[in-house]
Amino acid sequence: MRSPCAFPSVHRTSETDWGYSTEDQKMSSIVDPTKEVLNKGFPYARAKVIGGCSTVNGMIYIRGQKADYDFWATQGPEYKIWDYDHCLEAFKAVENNARKSPDEEFKKYHGFNGLLNVQDSSNDNYDILKDIYKIANNLGIPYNNDFNGVKQNGVGEYQHTMKDGKRFSLADGYLTDALKKVETYPPSKPFEIGSPHGLSDDAAKFVAVNVKSFAHMLNIIWDEEKKDENVAIGVKYFYDGRVHESFIAPKGEVIICGGAINSPQIFNKTMN
Structure with missing residues (x-):
């Protein structure tokens, strides 16, 4: 898992991956809308190791579209914190970008004192990629040296969550020092x-x-006195052969970090 080029080997491996797959989907053909085409399901890696998917993914550092965050914020006053400006400040706080000699525009969109290390590729571009950039430019596709900057369209090279040629996961950034x-x-x-x-x-x-490895989350424990407010006060989980309950300290909070699939899965299971 430390070697960037070896990340595909930890996918579909029972010790590191939940083994999820997307479902087959039928949809109208783009070429001929009167016909249906079948998009077959494919393996969708979800990690079950410390550090989550940051420990097994392809290490590409890419954020969502600005329009998506701003759309979330329009759903109500309580969603205002999800607009792009708020999220950008959070992204910058987390990030420790190692780009050499960043220009002023790059600095507006990136952080340099966070705990998650982000860097440009440690290898020079292959000659064939340089040729692709030239061809794309001739076709009117602009070069983009920052897909997390002012715009995300164009052709260019991604940054990666790496440090000194090795994967740099969230566990490396946050958990290692906390355990010390x-x-x-x-x-x-x-x-x-x-x-x-x-x-x-x-x-x-x-x-x-x-940290408890091989612990499986069962459901969220809700405050019975605040049923209408959905206030979480703890979690129930299976560990070492039996069910455990863990409750938050005063002024504490429950944070579900099961990933894009498992977090809503836990929440929906509890609510239903």
Whole structure:
């Protein structure tokens, strides 16, 4: 999974992929609308590893269309935070773009201090790609050096979620350091030299994040006193042979991060 060129090998592998496929779809032919054509289903990789699909995907860093975000925001006042300007600020906060000598326009659309590393290809373009760019330009298709910038049409090269020639997943950016964060309880208890881990016998050690592999989400636990508001207060999940419940701390929140398919699947299952 670390090797960028080896990402296809982790698709359709039971240890790393849920094995989903799209369904066959019948639709009117574009060539002859009086006839139907069959679009056959195809494998649709969804990761079941730490880091999610950022650990098994093709590492292309591409955002959605500006018009889509702005359309979501028109659905009501509570959706305003989903307009493009709000989402762009979130994208920039997450991103650590490694492009060398970025121009001012590039800086408007990218972040440089986030935890997700993004870079241009580490290899020079193949000569055949350079020829394709020239041909496209001759056909009136503009060159685009930033598909996450002011426009997304054109021909050019994608940026990738990579660092130093290796895949850089969300786990690399966010989880690795969080797992290293160790605190003690009680926090004021001084370390004692010679004790295991440098801690005294009555001091507990814990990390900021608790990761449980092979845990399967079952459903969301809702606040019974706020049924009309759909307030989540915890989750129910299957782990180590039995069902567990986990509740949020005061002022905490439940965040479902099952991906584009599994997140709504969990929500719909719970609501129904």
